[in-house]
Amino acid sequence: MTGVSAYVQNIKQTVSTIFEGMAITASHFMRKPYTVQYPDRMAVRVQDTLPFRYRGILEVDLEICTGCLACERACPIDCITIVADKDPVTKQLLLSQFDIDIAKCMYCGLCSEPCPTGSIHHTTEFEGADYSLESLIRRFVKDPVIAYKPKKGPETDPRIAPILNRGMAYLDQWAIPGSDKDAANKAAADKALDQPDAGDAA
Amino acid sequence: METLIHNLVAAGTFGTNSSLVAALVIFVLSAVVFLGVAFPFAGIVSWVERRVWARIQSRVGPNRVGPNGFLQWLADGVKHVCKEDIVPDDSDATLFKIAPYLVVLAFVLPWAVMPFSSSLILADLNVGILYMTSVTALTVVGVLMAGWASNDKWSLIGGIRSAAQIVSYEIPAGLSIFPIVLMTGTLSMQGIIKGQGWAPQHWFIFANPFTFIAANILYVSALAEGNRTPFDLPEAESELVAGFATEYSGMRYLFFFMAEWGNLFIIGAIITALFLGGWQFPHVTKNPVLMNVLELITFNVKVLALVFVSMWVRGTLPRVRIDQLMSVCWKYFVPIAFINMIGTAIWVAIWPDGNAFMGYIMLAGAIVVAVIFIQRVIFYLRRSRMEMYFKPTI
Numbered sequence: 001m002t003g004v005s006a007y008v009q010n011i012k013q014t015v016s017t018i019f020e021g022m023a024i025t026a027s028h029f030m031r032k033p034y035t036v037q038y039p040d041r042m043a044v045r046v047q048d049t050l051p052f053r054y055r056g057i058l059e060v061d062l063e064i065c066t067g068c069l070a071c072e073r074a075c076p077i078d079c080i081t082i083v084a085d086k087d088p089v090t091k092q093l094l095l096s097q098f099d100i101d102i103a104k105c106m107y108c109g110l111c112s113e114p115c116p117t118g119s120i121h122h123t124t125e126f127e128g129a130d131y132s133l134e135s136l137i138r139r140f141v142k143d144p145v146i147a148y149k150p151k152k153g154p155e156t157d158p159r160i161a162p163i164l165n166r167g168m169a170y171l172d173q174w175a176i177p178g179s180d181k182d183a184a185n186k187a188a189a190d191k192a193l194d195q196p197d198a199g200d201a202a
Numbered sequence: 203m204e205t206l207i208h209n210l211v212a213a214g215t216f217g218t219n220s221s222l223v224a225a226l227v228i229f230v231l232s233a234v235v236f237l238g239v240a241f242p243f244a245g246i247v248s249w250v251e252r253r254v255w256a257r258i259q260s261r262v263g264p265n266r267v268g269p270n271g272f273l274q275w276l277a278d279g280v281k282h283v284c285k286e287d288i289v290p291d292d293s294d295a296t297l298f299k300i301a302p303y304l305v306v307l308a309f310v311l312p313w314a315v316m317p318f319s320s321s322l323i324l325a326d327l328n329v330g331i332l333y334m335t336s337v338t339a340l341t342v343v344g345v346l347m348a349g350w351a352s353n354d355k356w357s358l359i360g361g362i363r364s365a366a367q368i369v370s371y372e373i374p375a376g377l378s379i380f381p382i383v384l385m386t387g388t389l390s391m392q393g394i395i396k397g398q399g400w401a402p403q404h405w406f407i408f409a410n411p412f413t414f415i416a417a418n419i420l421y422v423s424a425l426a427e428g429n430r431t432p433f434d435l436p437e438a439e440s441e442l443v444a445g446f447a448t449e450y451s452g453m454r455y456l457f458f459f460m461a462e463w464g465n466l467f468i469i470g471a472i473i474t475a476l477f478l479g480g481w482q483f484p485h486v487t488k489n490p491v492l493m494n495v496l497e498l499i500t501f502n503v504k505v506l507a508l509v510f511v512s513m514w515v516r517g518t519l520p521r522v523r524i525d526q527l528m529s530v531c532w533k534y535f536v537p538i539a540f541i542n543m544i545g546t547a548i549w550v551a552i553w554p555d556g557n558a559f560m561g562y563i564m565l566a567g568a569i570v571v572a573v574i575f576i577q578r579v580i581f582y583l584r585r586s587r588m589e590m591y592f593k594p595t596i
Contacts, residue, residue: 010534011534023579025514026575027583031260031586
C-alpha cells in the first residue's frame with residue numbers, strides 16, 4: 001500500500017514542483033535583465049568605479065624612482081628588470097632600463113609595498129589585451145635617466161607627498177568599518193603615515 | 203496537394219500532362235520547404251532560444267550581430283562551415299562521416315507529412331502519423347553511429363545512452379498516439395485534424411481526461427526523443443564532454459544541433475496535429491487561397507507556442523540522472539499510457555461520437571489551472587527584489 005501511495009505522491013510532487021518552477025521562470029520574462037554590458041553602453045567607465053587600492057596594471061613614475069631595486073627584489077616571479085649603473089663621470093645613478101613584463105605579472109602588489117617613494121604603483125587600468133607578447137612588456141625608460149634622490153623625508157617632499165597620501169583616501173573611504181569611524185580613521189592614518197619613515201633609509 | 207494541382211491542371215492552367223506537372227511542382231515545393239523553411243527555422247530557433255534563456259536568467263543574450271543579435275545564427279553557421287572537418291585517427295571514417303546526415307535526414311523526412319493547412323501537405327499518407335514517429339526514430343541510428351565511430355569513450359557512452367533513452371521513450375510516445383487513433387479511426391494526419399473542430403472544446407486534448415494526460419506524456423516523450431533538456435543525456439556537456447558530438451567539428455557538428463533545433467518544430471507539429479486542432483480555423487471566407495493562408499497561420503502559431511514552451515522548460519528544469527530518466531519512462535509513463543489507452547477505448551465504446559459536455563468541463567478546468575498559474579507568476583514577481591532591477595542599458 002505504501003508503494004502505491006508513494007507512487008501517487010511522486011506524481012503529485014513532480015507536477016506541483018514543475019508548476020511552481022515554470023511560474024518562477026515565467027516571472028522572469030516580466031523582469032528586466034541586469035547585465036552590465038561592459039565594453040560599451042556603460043554610463044561611467046569601469047575604471048572610475050573601482051576601489052582606490054585596486055591592483056591593476058603597474059605604472060612607474062620615473063621622476064621619483066630612486067633606483068633602489070627594492071621592487072625587483074620583492075617580485076616573486078621576476079617580471080621586473082632594472083638596470084641601474086653609476087655614471088663613471090658624474091658619479092650619479094643612471095637608470096638605463098626599467099621593464100615590467102605584465103604578461104608575467106600576477107598583480108600581487110609586493111613590489112609597490114617596499115617602494116620608498118611610491119614610484120611603482122598600481123593603476124586602476126586592467127585592459128591589457130594585445131596582439132603580441134612583446135608589446136605586453138612595458139618599457140618605462142626611453143633614454144637613461146638620473147635616479148631621484150629625496151632631499152628630506154619623502155612624506156614632506158612636495159613631489160612625493162601627494163602620492164603617499166593617496167593611500168589615506170582608501171583608508172578614509174573604505175577600510176574603516178564600525179561606528180567609531182573618526183577615531184579609528186585618525187589612528188589608522190597616523191599609523192600609515194609612520195610607515196614611510198621606516199622605509200626612508202633605503 | 204496533388205488533388206489541388208490536378209484541379210488547377212484540369213482548369214487548363216498548365217497544359218495537358220498533369221501527372222508530370224504535379225510531380226514537378228511537388229519536387230520544387232519540397233525543395234523550397236526544406237531549404238527555405240526547415241533549415242532557416244533551425245537557425246532562427248537557435249537565436250530565439252538563447253534570447254529566451256537569457257531573459258529567464260536575467261541576462262541579455264546575443265545582441266551584437268544585426269538588430270538585437272538576430273543575425274547571430276547566420277554568423278554561427280558561416281563560422282561552422284569555415285572550420286576544418288576533423289576525422290579522428292583509428293575511427294570508422296565512413297560511419298563517422300555519414301552519421302550527421304542520418305540525423306538531419308530524421309529531421310527533414312517528417313516534413314513530407316507535415317499538415318500545414320487543408321491543402322498544403324506534400325503527401326497525405328494514410329499512415330501519416332505512423333510514418334512520422336518511425337522516421338523521427340532514425341535519430342537514434344545516427345547518434346549511435348556517431349558515438350560508435352568516434353573511437354572515443356565519451357562518444358560511446360553518449361551513443362549508448364541515446365539508444366537507451368530514445369528507444370525507451372518511443373514506447374510511451376507510441377502508446378499516447380493510440381488514444382487519438384482509437385477516436386478517429388485513421389492514421390492520416392489530415393484525417394486526425396479533420397476529426398477536431400476549431401474551438402478549444404473540440405480539440406482532442408480536451409476530449410476526455412485520458413487524452414489530456416496522453417498529450418502531456420507525448421510532449422515529454424517527444425522532448426526526450428529530441429534530446430532536449432531535461433532529457434539531453436546523450437549530449438551531456440557537463441558529465442560527458444559533449445557526448446556523441448565530442449569528436450565532431452565544423453559543419454558535421456552543426457548538423458547535429460540543427461537537427462535538434464529543427465526537431466522542436468516536429469515535436470510541436472505532432473502535438474498540434476494530434477491534440478490541438480491542427481490547422482482548424484472557422485470558415486470565414488470561401489476563397490480557398492485566403493482560407494489556406496489563415497489555416498497556415500493558425501497551425502504555425504500553435505506550433506511556435508509549443509516551441510516556446512519547450513525552450514521555457516529547458517530554461518527551467520535541470521537535467522535528470524540516467525536512472526531517473528529510465529524510471530520516469532518505465533515506471534510512470536508506460537503504465538499510465540496503457541491506462542490512457544484502455545480508458546479511451548472504454549470512453550469511445552460508451553460515447554462513440556464523443557462527449558460534448560466533457561469538452562466544456564475540461565476547458566473550464568484548463569482555464570482554472572491557467573488562472574492559478576498566473577496568480578503564482580504575480581506572486582513571484584511581487585516577491586522579487588525590485589531594487590536589483592535598475593534601468594538597464596541594453
